[in-house]
Amino acid sequence: MLKILILSLILTENVFSLIVNPTLNETFIHNTYKYDELIDLTVNKTVMHILDFEEDSDILSVYPTRVHxxxxxxxxxxxxxxxxASQQKGISSWDLPLVINTKNKVLYFNDMARTLCPHDAGPNITAQGRPSMTLSTSSPNNVTVKIKVRRVQDFYLEVNKEVTLNVTPSTPKYYYFSFDRDPLNLPHSQRSHLLFPKFNYTIPKSVLLTIDSDDDVCAIVSIQSNSCPVFDNERDVTYRGYHFTMTRKGGITVTQSMFPRGFYVVFIVMESDERCSGxxxxxxxxxxxxxxxxxxxxxxxxxxxGALAALALVLLVALLAPLAHALSCASHETVIIIENEPVPSSSRDVAGIADDTPIVSRHSDEFESEVESEAEAAAAPLTLAGLxxxxxxxxxxxxxxxxxSSLTVAVVYALPVVQLLATYQARVRQSGDQDVCYYNFLCALPLGALSDGNHVASNAGYVLLGAAFMLQVRWRQARRAAAPYRGDVGIPEHPGLLYSMGLALVMEGVLSACYxxxxxKMNFQFDSSFMYVTAVLCMVKLYxxxxxxVNASANTTFLLLAFVMAIGVIxxxxxxxxxxxxxxxxxxxICFFLTLKIYYVGKFKMPYYVGMFAVLLYVNECRCGHEGASLARRAVAALRARGRAALRPARPARALLLAVVNVCNWALAAYGMYEHNGDFARHLLAVLLGNTLLHTCCYVALKxxxxxxxxxxxxxxxxxxxxxxxxxxxFFLDSRTKWSETAARSRTHNAPCTALRVFDSHDLWHLASAAAIFFSFNLLLIIDDPLADTPRHLIPVF
Structure with missing residues (x-):
C-alpha cells in the first residue's frame, strides 16, 4: 500500500516525493521550492532532503544564484x-559548522552562504541554471536547517558605482566585471522579458579597483578569470589569478590584457589577523x-x-646650468683677494720634498705628545699652498x-640587482601574490611588462641630470685644457671626482628604477646605496x-662606503x-672626533696608543685617590693665566658652526633612539644627507x-x-608605502595619484631630489670660481 502511495505522488505534479529505503532505514525527501523563500527543514542520519527550485518569472535568470x-x-x-549544490556544469559542496582554529581560540560558524559559479559569465549570457541541492548529516539527532536561495542582482559591476557588502569567513562573496561592451551581448528580441543590469557602454580598457573598510579585520581579495570554479575560500584562493591581503584599504589596477573578457573580484575574511598584523x-x-x-x-x-610633462621639467632644470653660466659670464670680473701675508708655517717651508709628494707623508711616523696651543695655531694659519x-x-x-672605482662598483653592483628584481617581477606575475611587492597600488600604473611603470619612469630625472652634470664637467675640462697654464693659482679641480659624482646620480636613477x-624590505638597500655614495662624495669634494x-684616497672612500652599506643591511x-x-x-x-679634527685644522692627533695611555693614566689616578687631579690642575692654571679668555674659542666662527652641526647630529641620534623602528635605512640616509647639507652650509659660511x-x-x-x-x-616623508610593516598595513598608506593623475608623492620625491642634487652639484662645481686667479698662498684652509 505504501509503495502505491509513493508511486502516485511521483506520477502527479512532482511537487513532493518521498522515497523510503527499508533496507538502510533511510528516507529521501525530494521537493521543489521557490526562490527568495525561507525554508525550514529537519535532517538526521535517516532523513535526507533533495531540493529543486523554481521562479515565477525568468526576468532575473541572467543573474547567478546565492545559497544561504x-x-x-x-x-x-x-x-x-x-x-x-549541483549545476549543469559542476558541483559545489560545503559542511557546517565551519571550524576556525586560531592560536588563541576555536571559532564555530553555523551559517554559510555561497554564490554558485555562473558558468556563462561573459559574452552570450542567456540564463543562469537553477541548482539542485542536497542536505544530509550523520547526526543521530534532528538538526533544524534554514535555507534560502536568491538571485544576486548586484553581481555585475558597473563603472564608478560603489558597492557595499558584508563578509564573514563562512560567507565569502564575489562579483564580476566585464571588459566587453555589454557582457550579456544578446539581440533586442531576447532582452524584452529579462531584467538586465545597466552597463556603461564605454567600458575602459583598464580599471582601478579601490576597496575601503572601517575595521582592521584581515581579509584577502582575489582577482580571477571568468571561469569556474571560482576559488572563494582561504585555502585555495591563492591558486588562481591575483590576490592580496588588506585591512582598511586595498586596490589594484586591472587591464584587459590581463583578463580579456572580464574578471571576478572575490572577498574572503581570513580566519585570523596574523597575516595582516604580523x-x-x-x-x-x-x-x-x-x-x-x-x-x-x-x-x-x-x-x-604626464611622462612628457615630467621630461620637460627635467630638461628645464638641466637648462638652468648654461643659463647660470651665462649669468656668471655677464658679470665676470677678475678679483684677487689681498690679505695680510700669513706667517710661514712649517707645513709650507719643508725643504727637500718633491712637488708631487703628498704632505700627508711628512708626519706619518711622527708622534705629537701634546696638542698645539690654540694661540700658536692661530698665529700660523694654513693656506692652500701648503696643502x-x-x-x-x-x-x-x-x-x-x-x-x-665608481664605475667598477656601479657595474658589479647593478648587474645582480637587475637580475634579482627581474626575477621578483616574474615571480609576482606567475604566482599572482601581490603581497611580495610593496607598491602604492592606488597609483601603480602598468606599463608593458612593468606592474608599476610610473614609479620606474620617474627615475629618469636622476639619469638625465647626472648625464647633464657630467657633460658640464667635460666642457669645463675642455676649456681649462685650452687655456694657458697659470701656475699655482685657484682651487685645484678634481675632474675624476666630479665625474664620479655625476655617475653616482645616474646610478641612483638606475638602481631606484630597479628597486x-x-x-x-629585502631590496630597499638597492634604492638607497648610491644616495649614500652621493652624500659621501659631496663631503669628500668639499674637504x-x-x-x-691630504684627502682620503678612492680606495679608502669606497671601503668606508662598503662599511656604511653593510651597516645599512644589518x-x-x-x-x-x-x-x-x-x-x-x-x-x-665619529662626530666628536671629526669636530676636533676640523676645529684644529687637522693638527689635533690622537693615535690609539695615546688614547689607551690616557685611559690607563686616568684609572691610576682614580686608584690613588686623585681622580682627575692633573686635568683639574691644568684647567685651574689656564683660568688663572688667561681668565675668561681661556673659555673663549680662538676660532669663534668655526666653533659656532661646529656646535650647530653637533646639535643637529645629537638631535638626529636622539630621535633615532626614541623611534628605533624598522626603517633604519631611512635614518642612515638622513644622517648622511643631513651632514652633507650641513657641511655645505658651513663651507659657504666660512667662505x-x-x-x-x-x-x-x-x-x-x-x-x-x-x-x-x-x-x-x-614628498619623501609623505610615504605611501611602509616596507617595515606587513603588506596589508602598508596598503593603508596607499593613495591615488595626485600629479596629473600619473604621479604620487614618491614620484615627486624622485623628481625633486634629482633636481636638488643637481643644484647642489652645480654649487660645488662653481663655488670657488672667483678664486681662479688668486695665488694659493692667499687662499685660507678651513
Whole structure:
C-alpha cells in the first residue's frame, strides 16, 4: 500500500516525493521550492532532503544564484551538516559548522552562504541554471536547517558605482566585471522579458579597483578569470589569478590584457589577523564590511602627457646650468683677494720634498705628545699652498681613481640587482601574490611588462641630470685644457671626482628604477646605496677643495662606503634596540672626533696608543685617590693665566658652526633612539644627507667669513637647492608605502595619484631630489670660481 502511495505522488505534479529505503532505514525527501523563500527543514542520519527550485518569472535568470544555509542547533564537528549544490556544469559542496582554529581560540560558524559559479559569465549570457541541492548529516539527532536561495542582482559591476557588502569567513562573496561592451551581448528580441543590469557602454580598457573598510579585520581579495570554479575560500584562493591581503584599504589596477573578457573580484575574511598584523591577536568578531568601486584608470593619452610633462621639467632644470653660466659670464670680473701675508708655517717651508709628494707623508711616523696651543695655531694659519704641493697630473690621476672605482662598483653592483628584481617581477606575475611587492597600488600604473611603470619612469630625472652634470664637467675640462697654464693659482679641480659624482646620480636613477620593479624590505638597500655614495662624495669634494694633498684616497672612500652599506643591511635585517644603541654611540663618537679634527685644522692627533695611555693614566689616578687631579690642575692654571679668555674659542666662527652641526647630529641620534623602528635605512640616509647639507652650509659660511666672494650663479644655486631639498623632504616623508610593516598595513598608506593623475608623492620625491642634487652639484662645481686667479698662498684652509 505504501509503495502505491509513493508511486502516485511521483506520477502527479512532482511537487513532493518521498522515497523510503527499508533496507538502510533511510528516507529521501525530494521537493521543489521557490526562490527568495525561507525554508525550514529537519535532517538526521535517516532523513535526507533533495531540493529543486523554481521562479515565477525568468526576468532575473541572467543573474547567478546565492545559497544561504544556517541552523540554530548545536552541530557536532563529528556529525557535520553536508550541503551539496549541483549545476549543469559542476558541483559545489560545503559542511557546517565551519571550524576556525586560531592560536588563541576555536571559532564555530553555523551559517554559510555561497554564490554558485555562473558558468556563462561573459559574452552570450542567456540564463543562469537553477541548482539542485542536497542536505544530509550523520547526526543521530534532528538538526533544524534554514535555507534560502536568491538571485544576486548586484553581481555585475558597473563603472564608478560603489558597492557595499558584508563578509564573514563562512560567507565569502564575489562579483564580476566585464571588459566587453555589454557582457550579456544578446539581440533586442531576447532582452524584452529579462531584467538586465545597466552597463556603461564605454567600458575602459583598464580599471582601478579601490576597496575601503572601517575595521582592521584581515581579509584577502582575489582577482580571477571568468571561469569556474571560482576559488572563494582561504585555502585555495591563492591558486588562481591575483590576490592580496588588506585591512582598511586595498586596490589594484586591472587591464584587459590581463583578463580579456572580464574578471571576478572575490572577498574572503581570513580566519585570523596574523597575516595582516604580523602578530597572533585574540580572536574576535570576524565580520567585515567592504566598500569598493571600479573606476576608469589612466588612459594612454594621460599617461603620455604626464611622462612628457615630467621630461620637460627635467630638461628645464638641466637648462638652468648654461643659463647660470651665462649669468656668471655677464658679470665676470677678475678679483684677487689681498690679505695680510700669513706667517710661514712649517707645513709650507719643508725643504727637500718633491712637488708631487703628498704632505700627508711628512708626519706619518711622527708622534705629537701634546696638542698645539690654540694661540700658536692661530698665529700660523694654513693656506692652500701648503696643502697643494702635488703636481696637477698627480691630482688628476688620484681624482680619476674615484671615477674608475665608481664605475667598477656601479657595474658589479647593478648587474645582480637587475637580475634579482627581474626575477621578483616574474615571480609576482606567475604566482599572482601581490603581497611580495610593496607598491602604492592606488597609483601603480602598468606599463608593458612593468606592474608599476610610473614609479620606474620617474627615475629618469636622476639619469638625465647626472648625464647633464657630467657633460658640464667635460666642457669645463675642455676649456681649462685650452687655456694657458697659470701656475699655482685657484682651487685645484678634481675632474675624476666630479665625474664620479655625476655617475653616482645616474646610478641612483638606475638602481631606484630597479628597486621599483618590486619594492620590499629585502631590496630597499638597492634604492638607497648610491644616495649614500652621493652624500659621501659631496663631503669628500668639499674637504678636497681646501685639502688637495691630504684627502682620503678612492680606495679608502669606497671601503668606508662598503662599511656604511653593510651597516645599512644589518639595520634593515635586524633593527633591534641594541643595534640602535651601538650605532648611535659610533655616530656620536665619529662626530666628536671629526669636530676636533676640523676645529684644529687637522693638527689635533690622537693615535690609539695615546688614547689607551690616557685611559690607563686616568684609572691610576682614580686608584690613588686623585681622580682627575692633573686635568683639574691644568684647567685651574689656564683660568688663572688667561681668565675668561681661556673659555673663549680662538676660532669663534668655526666653533659656532661646529656646535650647530653637533646639535643637529645629537638631535638626529636622539630621535633615532626614541623611534628605533624598522626603517633604519631611512635614518642612515638622513644622517648622511643631513651632514652633507650641513657641511655645505658651513663651507659657504666660512667662505663668507674669510671675505671670499661667491659667483652670481652660486647665489642662484643657493636659492634653488634648499627649496628643492625642502620639497623633496616633504614628498619623501609623505610615504605611501611602509616596507617595515606587513603588506596589508602598508596598503593603508596607499593613495591615488595626485600629479596629473600619473604621479604620487614618491614620484615627486624622485623628481625633486634629482633636481636638488643637481643644484647642489652645480654649487660645488662653481663655488670657488672667483678664486681662479688668486695665488694659493692667499687662499685660507678651513
Amino acid at each position: 544555509v544556517g541552523t540554530n542547533d548545536s552541530i557536532s564537528v563529528d556529525y557535520p551538516l553536508l550541503v551539496t 602578530v597572533a591577536a585574540r580572536a574576535h568578531d570576524r565580520r567585515k564590511t567592504f566598500r569598493f568601486e571600479a573606476a576608469a584608470s589612466v588612459s594612454a593619452a594621460e599617461y603620455a602627457a 697643494s704641493r702635488a703636481r696637477p697630473q698627480a691630482h688628476s690621476r688620484r681624482s680619476y681613481r674615484y671615477f674608475t 621599483h620593479l618590486c619594492p620590499n 678636497q677643495s681646501r685639502h688637495p694633498d 639595520g634593515i635585517m635586524d633593527p633591534n634596540p641594541y643595534f640602535w644603541a651601538v650605532f648611535t654611540i659610533a655616530h656620536l663618537s 663668507l667669513r674669510h671675505g671670499e666672494r661667491l659667483p652670481p650663479a652660486a647665489w642662484l644655486w643657493l636659492a634653488l637647492a634648499p627649496a628643492a631639498w625642502a620639497a623633496a623632504a616633504a
